Amino acid sequence: MRRILELRQLDANGGVRHDSGDPVVVVGSGLAGLLVALRAAPEGPIVLITKTALGEGNSIYAQGGIAAAIGPEDHIGAHLRDTLAAGAGLCDPGIVAATVAAGPESIAILQALGVPFDRAGGRLALGREGAHSADRIVHAGGDSTGARVIEALQRALRADPRIELREHTRVREILVREGHVRGVVTEGPAGELRSIGARAVVLATGGAGHLFSRTTNPVTATGDGVALAAHAGAAIADLEMVQFHPTALAAGASPLPLISEAVRGEGGYLRDPDGRRFMLDEHPLAELGPRDVVARAVARTALASNGEVTLDLTHLDAESVHRRFPTVSGVCADVGLDLARDLIPVTPAAHYAIGGVLADLSGRTTLLGLYAIGECAATGLHGANRLASNSLLEAAVMAVRCADDLATGSGEWKVCDPVALPSPAMRTMPDSDGRSVPELMWAAMGLEREEDSMRGALATIERRRASAPPATSGELTLAWLSLTAARHRAESRGAHFRHDLPTDRAEWAHRIAWLGGRPYRVATSDHHAHHIALAEEAA
Numbered sequence: 365m366r367r368i369l370e371l372r373q374l375d376a377n378g379g380v381r382h383d384s385g386d387p388v389v390v391v392g393s394g395l396a397g398l399l400v401a402l403r404a405a406p407e408g409p410i411v412l413i414t415k416t417a418l419g420e421g422n423s424i425y426a427q428g429g430i431a432a433a434i435g436p437e438d439h440i441g442a443h444l445r446d447t448l449a450a451g452a453g454l455c456d457p458g459i460v461a462a463t464v465a466a467g468p469e470s471i472a473i474l475q476a477l478g479v480p481f482d483r484a485g486g487r488l489a490l491g492r493e494g495a496h497s498a499d500r501i502v503h504a505g506g507d508s509t510g511a512r513v514i515e516a517l518q519r520a521l522r523a524d525p526r527i528e529l530r531e532h533t534r535v536r537e538i539l540v541r542e543g544h545v546r547g548v549v550t551e552g553p554a555g556e557l558r559s560i561g562a563r564a565v566v567l568a569t570g571g572a573g574h575l576f577s578r579t580t581n582p583v584t585a586t587g588d589g590v591a592l593a594a595h596a597g598a599a600i601a602d603l604e605m606v607q608f609h610p611t612a613l614a615a616g617a618s619p620l621p622l623i624s625e626a627v628r629g630e631g632g633y634l635r636d637p638d639g640r641r642f643m644l645d646e647h648p649l650a651e652l653g654p655r656d657v658v659a660r661a662v663a664r665t666a667l668a669s670n671g672e673v674t675l676d677l678t679h680l681d682a683e684s685v686h687r688r689f690p691t692v693s694g695v696c697a698d699v700g701l702d703l704a705r706d707l708i709p710v711t712p713a714a715h716y717a718i719g720g721v722l723a724d725l726s727g728r729t730t731l732l733g734l735y736a737i738g739e740c741a742a743t744g745l746h747g748a749n750r751l752a753s754n755s756l757l758e759a760a761v762m763a764v765r766c767a768d769d770l771a772t773g774s775g776e777w778k779v780c781d782p783v784a785l786p787s788p789a790m791r792t793m794p795d796s797d798g799r800s801v802p803e804l805m806w807a808a809m810g811l812e813r814e815e816d817s818m819r820g821a822l823a824t825i826e827r828r829r830a831s832a833p834p835a836t837s838g839e840l841t842l843a844w845l846s847l848t849a850a851r852h853r854a855e856s857r858g859a860h861f862r863h864d865l866p867t868d869r870a871e872w873a874h875r876i877a878w879l880g881g882r883p884y885r886v887a888t889s890d891h892h893a894h895h896i897a898l899a900e901e902a903a
């Protein structure tokens with residue numbers, strides 16, 4: 365570690381021109397974007413920009429629900445403990461404590477906006493998911509929680525005249541002048557470019573599953589917000605941490621339908637091509653082991669046998685299987701399979717982006733006027749591994765906090781000067797690798813990584829960056845940053861598994877942020893003071 369990065373203290377308006385007529389621009393219309401727009405609307409004009417139809421994004425596909433410690437047998441301390449345990453030593457304890465404490469209030473806010481959460485016995489029905497020590501998953505419409513949440517928020521948003529909506533419009537660039545975010549450049553449905561001035565820009569752009577050739581994420585999840593923020597000079601963190609789901613339906617092209625953990629929870633077995641229950645040898649909990657352990661075992665088994673891993677429910681009562689899992693039964697039926705009677709081919713797939721734009725719980729980034737909330741942000745809540753159903757919680761908590769911060773602009777905002785990404789070195793070698801970026805990333809930075817293949821993929825990405833047309837530069841930036849981060853972390857921890865360095869190491873028990881292509885250690889610090897301390901470390 366060499367020097368402490370100089371962070372400047374500014375109040376939220378930063379002593380720079382503040383035109384109160386300028387709107388707040390919100391980018392994205394998942395849970396995070398819709399909720400921040402609704403909560404911030406009373407304080408001034410909002411322009412909500414979203415690249416497809418309103419509401420399309422990861423949120424609408426969420427099945428399980430939202431984690432909140434509201435059950436009679438549950439308490440905030442238990443939710444905190446479970447989250448820290450999943451995070452494998454990288455969680456920011458202050459962020460975890462504040463997020464889980466805000467869980468019950470977040471559920472109440474969503475209910476007040478019309479989300480019809482499922483009820484049982486006169487109170488909210490609570491489900492249990494892997495690695496939670498209590499029943500604490502609030503859900504709506506059974507396994508259609510995301511769809512019910514987004515429907516309610518969309519309804520509220522369309523009824524609010526203070527929010528100007530621009531659908532099928534993509535943000536292409538964040539405008540920065542004198543170290544302060546001033547607006548965005550957008551590309552409209554007919555390809556027209558336009559700039560919009562803004563007093564603040566809130567990125568709520570979701571995940572990045574499509575950086576990998578196998579993903580459960582819808583096509584919107586291309587990590588745009590992270591690439592936009594990196595180009596604008598903001599710090600990015602934890603990109604080596606990608607959560608892979610063990611069981612996506614291995615049929616057709618990405619996105620691959622998710623087969624939730626609950627199916628294994630109900631008694632489903634994973635079998636290798638010879639019909640063996642290989643998870644019995646892998647973990648004491650067999651099919652119900654931790655998500656990353658099961659995902660790696662599925663990938664390894666498929667590779668070693670050069671065949672298909674399947675999910676087997678044929679020993680269970682067919683009628684109750686179909687009744688219990690209507691959504692999963694439906695997606696299997698779409699490809700000609702009967703969930704209860706056939707062996708269902710499964711594959712791991714990129715599912716959740718733990719890393720993103722370095723932000724505090726209000727979404728403040730290291731760049732004045734730029735906020736990042738929801739899946740595109742990296743707050744330290746998830747550490748090295750996300751606990752199931754904590755991501756919708758994070759999106760809701762951050763949206764509420766961000767709206768409060770936009771309203772009051774209170775407190776000092778510690779910022780770094782924007783730092784440009786290094787330009788790729790010009791290469792004379794032609795790019796002979798015919799694979800797409802997602803194929804390269806799946807091969808080099810999928811469930812198991814090692815130095816040689818990551819170095820090779822990075823060289824290819826750098827060659828392509830040197831000659832990339834602007835339209836593809838976001839994907840290449842994200843791939844470059846992710847590979848750089850994964851190579852830098854010389855250990856295995858949580859979702860980051862390197863088979864050349866298969867154990868964790870005490871000297872790596874900290875988060876790493878990247879600014880202008882250089883690594884910094886993220887100190888856990890007082891999020892109430894909007895203070896994220898960074899210390900440069902050896903590259």
Ligand SMILES: Cc1cc2nc3c(=O)[nH]c(=O)nc-3n(C[C@H](O)[C@H](O)[C@H](O)COP(=O)(O)OP(=O)(O)OC[C@H]3O[C@@H](n4cnc5c(N)ncnc54)[C@H](O)[C@@H]3O)c2cc1C
Binds near residue numbers: 589
């Ligand atoms: C199949 C599936 C099941 C899941 N189940 C659960 C669950 O049960 N519980 C849980 O907690 N989490 C779950 N998750 C994760 C969770 O859904 C996400 O983490 C969360 O919804 C992210 O919300 P968000 O608002 O940050 O992003 P999203 O909901 O992904 O919204 C991002 C928005 O940004 C827009 N956008 C992106 N780039 C641009 C751009 N350049 N310009 C304009 N607009 C842009 C997109 O169009 C989209 O509207 C699941 C995820 C998937 C894929």
